[in-house]
Amino acid sequence: MSPRKxxxxxxxxxxxxxxxxxxxxxxxxxxxxxPVLKVLNSAAANAVNNFKLDESTLIIKTATADQGPALKRWxxxxxxxxxxxxxxxxxxxxxxxxxxxxxxxxxxxxxxxxPAEVKVEEKKSAAKPAKKVAVKKVASKExxxxxxxxx
Numbered sequence: 001m002s003p004r005k006x007x008x009x010x011x012x013x014x015x016x017x018x019x020x021x022x023x024x025x026x027x028x029x030x031x032x033x034x035p036v037l038k039v040l041n042s043a044a045a046n047a048v049n050n051f052k053l054d055e056s057t058l059i060i061k062t063a064t065a066d067q068g069p070a071l072k073r074w075x076x077x078x079x080x081x082x083x084x085x086x087x088x089x090x091x092x093x094x095x096x097x098x099x100x101x102x103x104x105x106x107x108x109x110x111x112x113x114x115p116a117e118v119k120v121e122e123k124k125s126a127a128k129p130a131k132k133v134a135v136k137k138v139a140s141k142e143x144x145x146x147x148x149x150x151x
Contacts, residue, residue, distance in 0.1 A: 001031065001032055001035065001088070001089070001090060002088040002090065003065045003066060003067045003068075003088065003090035003091075005030070005031070005032050006032045006035070006036065006065035006090045006092060007064075007065045008030065008032065009025070009028065009030050009032045009033050009036045010036060010063035010064060010065050010092065010094075011063075012024065012028070013025065013036070013040070013060055013063055014060055014062065014063045014105075015059070015060060015061075015104065015105035016059070016060055016104060016105055017058070017059055017060075017099075017104045018040070018044055018055060018056075018058040018059070018060070018096070019056070020104075021040060021060055022037065022040065022041075025037040025040065035092060036063075036092060036094075039092045039093075039094050040060075040094055043094045043095075043096050044058060044096065047096050053096075053098050054098070057098050057099045057100075058096045058097070058098060058099070059096065059097055059098070059099045059102055059104050060094060060095075060096060061095045061096060061097040061102070062093070062094070062095040063092075063093070063094045063095075064092075064093045064094075065090045065091070065092050065093075066090065066091045066093070067088070067089075067090060067091070068088075068089035068090050068091045069089055070086045070087065070088050070089065071086070071087040071089070072084065072085070072086060072087075073085040073086075073087060
């Protein structure tokens, strides 16, 4: 499965508690949710067995999907030709942490970032003001014809 499709799913579960993420992946109508759920269950089992962490306190710290090797195949086309097909693969990485130093995300939307403060300074320009130029209009024969026809 292509990493672009998997990133949609991994972005949804990033920062959630383990049980909430499992529930969300179970009901998500995306094909990528099943492989991500398998990786999540594997990561949770590793955290419990290898690092002796409590499963109820686990939070998904990072979830990424990077590009793997692409399988190159060929599809038959008209007049004996062939068209290439790239069957893309992805490497799914999930890092779990215990919830000691991090609060889980409760809403299911992306974290809102506070806008950076922007300081605007007014600079007084040292340029001289534009000179006013008087424009004289010279009367022409066409102008006098227009004036007489309009009156």
